[in-house]
Amino acid sequence: MAPPRDFYADLGVPRTASQDEIQRAYRRLARRYHPDVNKSPEAEERFKDASEAYSVLSDPEQRRRYDAFGPDFRRVPEDVDPETWARARTGAGRARTGAGAAGGFGGIDFEDLFGDVFAGRRAGARRTPYGGGWGPMPGADxxxxxxxxxxxxxxxxxxxxxxxxxxxxxxxxxxxxxxxxxxxxxxxxxxxxxxxxxxxxxxxxxxxxxRPDERYRVEGRDIFLRLPVAPWEAALGTTVPLETPGGEAKVKVPAGSSSGRRLRLRGRGLPNPRGAPGDLFAEIQTVVPPHLTDEERRLFERLAAVSTFDPRERR
Missing domain, CATH: 2.60.260.20 (Urease metallochaperone UreE, N-terminal domain)
Known part of the structure; x- marks a missing residue:
């Protein structure tokens, strides 16, 4: 039988990892193994393992129970003490097994170990052919x-x-x-x-x-996209339309904007039902015409002759 998985190992983080470290580890693995970006046969399973581990460890209550009970955390009753459970598991591992064993599992009587917790659940409950009889039990998440x-x-x-x-x-x-x-x-x-x-x-x-998108990059609630502009638009400044997930917006490009400059549109990122929405950042990308007309070439040559600007000069 394969050993139980370790959710911390699935994400590559220590058991002391903070919630931020767990989230960063999951995002890193998702970018690497997401089926849309990685077509190898192992990638989908690796992505599923990382997603399950993240879903447990990102939830404080589920993480507390996982740390306390290990792989059994989903089936242990809510009111069971972790030390009592560990004692039961250790005893069960040492006890003999088989049809002649007393008390139900590996020779260990859980009623003796768990006391009133299990006894109360059995009171008046319908017994099963396997020695059950827990009474009403909630369904699994x-x-x-x-x-x-x-x-x-x-x-x-x-x-x-x-x-x-x-x-x-x-x-x-x-x-x-x-x-x-x-x-x-x-x-x-x-x-x-x-x-x-x-x-x-x-x-x-x-x-x-x-899902990864060709146009948008999402970080938390902030959205990033590229804004192509012509050299004269970057030099002189302009206002251009911008397609956002929420519809078209107008963005002002200040004169003298170089590639890489970020223009911030407050509140145009992902909405937030419980607080402030994210922002949208348009990253300027200066695009040169791939083919020049004779007139365009003459104008660029004239600009090159009269301009004293040196883009390689340290400023």
Missing amino acids: QEAQVELSVAEAYRGTRRQLTISGPEGTRTVEVNIPAGVTDGQRIRLAGQGGHGTDGGPSGDLYLVVSI
């Missing part, structure tokens, strides 16, 4: 990956998702709110796995990834 374009992340969208679980395969229709960010987890209460014996359903978590 489930996760689904949702890949969005920059425009969909900006405006929001609606998706049909196919979810696979122990109960089989089902289709759910979900609303993605405007302004979601790369790596964000969206909780849909009660949309996860079904509970047993009347227990509540688990939650469904959507893990968002924003």
Whole structure:
């Protein structure tokens, strides 16, 4: 049997990593292994592993339970003490197994170890052929990956998702709110796995990834794009139209703008339902005509003759 995966190792971070370090590690792996940019057979599995690890470690409560219970964190009842669970696991590993073992698992009676926690759950509960009888048990939380374009992340969208679980395969229709960010987890209460014996359903978590775009680059809620301008526009200044995820905007190019200069449009990045939206940054890129007319060539030659500007001079 393969050893259980280590979510920290999947992201390449230590167990002491901060939330920022975990997010940076996930983004680095996503850029490398995302199926849209890496077509190797191993890339998709590597991306899925990194996404699952990030979905757990980026959530403080899930990370706390993972650190306490390891691979068992999803099936351990909420009110079980980590030390008691570790004692049970250690005892089970030492005890003999087989049909003659007492108490249900590896010769260890969980009722003796967990006391009232398990005894209370068994009181009046329906027993199963396997010695169960936990009473109402909540369904498992489930996760689904949702890949969005920059425009969909900006405006929001609606998706049909196919979810696979122990109960089989089902289709759910979900609303993605405007302004979601790369790596964000969206909780849909009660949309996860079904509970047993009347227990509540688990939650469904959507893990968002924003698809790489030829025009836009997204960092958090800020959006970056290139703004091509002609040499005379950069030298003299102008106002040009700019296509953004939210529609067309006008941007003023100051006179004397060189390539690489960033023009900031406040509030034109990804929306934020709980605060200030991100900004949009247009990065100037001076583009020279690939073919000159005779008149254009004469004008450039005249400019070269009269200008004292040296772009290589230190300033």
